[in-house]
Amino acid sequence: MSEKLQWAILGTSFISGVMAEAIIAEGRGQIYGVAARNTETLNAFADQYGIAVRTTDFEALIHDDKVDVVYIGLPTHLHHQYTELAAQAGKAIVCEKSLSVDMEKTDxxxxxxxxxxxxxxxxxxxxxxxxxxxxxxxIQQGAIGGIRAISGHYCADIAQFANPQSGGTLFNLGCYPTSLAHLLLQQQFGSQVFDNIQITALGRRDAHGNLDETAMTARLNNGVMLQLHTAEDYGLDHGFTILGTTGILRCISNPWLPGADNILHLTPYEQPTEEIRVTADGDAFLYQVRNVTDAIRAGQLELERPAARHQDSRQIMSLLTQWQAAAG
Ligand SMILES: NC(=O)C1=CN([C@@H]2O[C@H](COP(=O)(O)OP(=O)(O)OC[C@H]3O[C@@H](n4cnc5c(N)ncnc54)[C@H](OP(=O)(O)O)[C@@H]3O)[C@@H](O)[C@H]2O)C=CC1
Ligand SMILES: O=C1CO[C@H](CO)[C@@H](O)[C@@H]1O
Incomplete structure (x- = not known):
C-alpha cells in the first residue's frame, strides 16, 4: 500500500463529487483514477478533481495494481456486481448506500x-x-430511560434525479431512519430484537412500480414500537424522535446530513427541554473517509459501531426489504 491510500472512483454523479471532495479534504488519500461510461462527464469530473487516470473500462481500473480502495458511486442495483468485481481484484471497497435492492444481491x-x-x-x-x-x-447512558418507541421520517424531492432501477424511496431515503433506529435498538436490546419483527405498511408506487412514498408501523419482539415514513417526490423534511420510559430525545437538525453545528432536544416527560449542541470538524463524508482510512490501514475487514459492520448492513437491508414486502 502506498503512503497515500489510492482511490478509484466508479461513477461521476453528484455523490462521487461529494466523496472526491471528502477524500481531498481528509488528506491521507489520493484519487488515482475514475471510471464512467460517458466520456464527456468522465473528463469533466477528472479535470475538476485533478485525476490523471480516466477510463471507460471499469474492470481495468478496478484491477489496476496501484488502486487500494474502490468507491462504488453507481446506482444501487449495480452495487453487488461491482462489489464482486472489486473483491475478486482484492481491493478494499466503499459502496454507496443502500447496499443493494434485495437480499439475494446483498448476500x-x-x-x-x-x-x-x-x-x-x-x-x-x-x-x-x-x-x-x-x-x-x-440513549446508552439512559438519558430517556429505556426505549419504548421510535418515530422517524425522511422525505426529499429527489425522484426526478433517482435512477428508476434503484428500487425507490426505501433504498434512497428510507435507509436513513431505518439504519438509525436499527443502531439504537441494537445497542439497547441486541440484534435478536429484530427476529420475528411484525411490520404493517402502506405505500404509493410510481409508473416503474417503485415505492415513491411509504409508511410502516412495526412491533419488535420485545413490544417496542417503530413508526417510519419516507417519500421521494415532494419536499425535504426530516424527523427522528425516541420516546423512553422517562423522557424524549428529538433530533432538531437533520441527523442524516449532519454538519459543523447540530442540535438535539432532551425533554424529561412534562419537564423543560434541554438543548444539546453537537459540534464537529465537518460533514459526515469527511468522517467516513477518516474512519475508512484508519480501518484499511489497520488491516480491518469492516468498520466498527456506530458505523455499519457487515452484519448491520445485512440487517438494515432485511428491515428495508421486509418493509417493502409489507407495503404490498
Ligand atoms: N450518501 C449520499 O448522500 C447519497 C448517496 N447516493 C447513492 O449513490 C448511488 C448513485 O446514485 P445516483 O447518483 O442517483 O445514481 P445515477 O443513476 O445518477 O448514477 C450514478 C453514476 O453511475 C453511472 N451509471 C449508471 N448506470 C450505469 C451503468 N449501467 N454502468 C456504468 N455506470 C452507470 C452514471 O453514469 P451516467 O452519467 O453515464 O448515467 C453515474 O455516473 C446510489 O446508490 C444512491 O443511493 C446518492 C445521493 C446521495
Ligand atoms: O442519500 C441522500 C439522498 O438525498 C437526500 C436529500 O437530499 C440526502 O440527504 C441523502 O444523503
Whole structure:
C-alpha cells in the first residue's frame, strides 16, 4: 500500500463529487483514477478533481495494481456486481448506500467481500459523524430511560434525479431512519430484537412500480414500537424522535446530513427541554473517509459501531426489504 491510500472512483454523479471532495479534504488519500461510461462527464469530473487516470473500462481500473480502495458511486442495483468485481481484484471497497435492492444481491456482495477477505463498508456516511455518536451515547447512558418507541421520517424531492432501477424511496431515503433506529435498538436490546419483527405498511408506487412514498408501523419482539415514513417526490423534511420510559430525545437538525453545528432536544416527560449542541470538524463524508482510512490501514475487514459492520448492513437491508414486502 502506498503512503497515500489510492482511490478509484466508479461513477461521476453528484455523490462521487461529494466523496472526491471528502477524500481531498481528509488528506491521507489520493484519487488515482475514475471510471464512467460517458466520456464527456468522465473528463469533466477528472479535470475538476485533478485525476490523471480516466477510463471507460471499469474492470481495468478496478484491477489496476496501484488502486487500494474502490468507491462504488453507481446506482444501487449495480452495487453487488461491482462489489464482486472489486473483491475478486482484492481491493478494499466503499459502496454507496443502500447496499443493494434485495437480499439475494446483498448476500452475494457480502459473501464476495468475506470470501476474498477484503475490507467492505456500506456508505451510510452519517453513522460516522459525532452527531450520531452523541445520540447513541445519550440513549446508552439512559438519558430517556429505556426505549419504548421510535418515530422517524425522511422525505426529499429527489425522484426526478433517482435512477428508476434503484428500487425507490426505501433504498434512497428510507435507509436513513431505518439504519438509525436499527443502531439504537441494537445497542439497547441486541440484534435478536429484530427476529420475528411484525411490520404493517402502506405505500404509493410510481409508473416503474417503485415505492415513491411509504409508511410502516412495526412491533419488535420485545413490544417496542417503530413508526417510519419516507417519500421521494415532494419536499425535504426530516424527523427522528425516541420516546423512553422517562423522557424524549428529538433530533432538531437533520441527523442524516449532519454538519459543523447540530442540535438535539432532551425533554424529561412534562419537564423543560434541554438543548444539546453537537459540534464537529465537518460533514459526515469527511468522517467516513477518516474512519475508512484508519480501518484499511489497520488491516480491518469492516468498520466498527456506530458505523455499519457487515452484519448491520445485512440487517438494515432485511428491515428495508421486509418493509417493502409489507407495503404490498
Ligand atoms: N450518501 C449520499 O448522500 C447519497 C448517496 N447516493 C447513492 O449513490 C448511488 C448513485 O446514485 P445516483 O447518483 O442517483 O445514481 P445515477 O443513476 O445518477 O448514477 C450514478 C453514476 O453511475 C453511472 N451509471 C449508471 N448506470 C450505469 C451503468 N449501467 N454502468 C456504468 N455506470 C452507470 C452514471 O453514469 P451516467 O452519467 O453515464 O448515467 C453515474 O455516473 C446510489 O446508490 C444512491 O443511493 C446518492 C445521493 C446521495
Ligand atoms: O442519500 C441522500 C439522498 O438525498 C437526500 C436529500 O437530499 C440526502 O440527504 C441523502 O444523503
Amino acid at each position: 452475494a456482495a457480502l459473501a464476495a467481500a468475506a470470501h476474498h477477505k477484503v475490507f467492505f463498508a456500506e456508505g451510510l456516511m452519517y453513522l460516522h459523524h459525532p452527531f450520531t455518536a452523541k445520540i447513541a451515547e445519550l
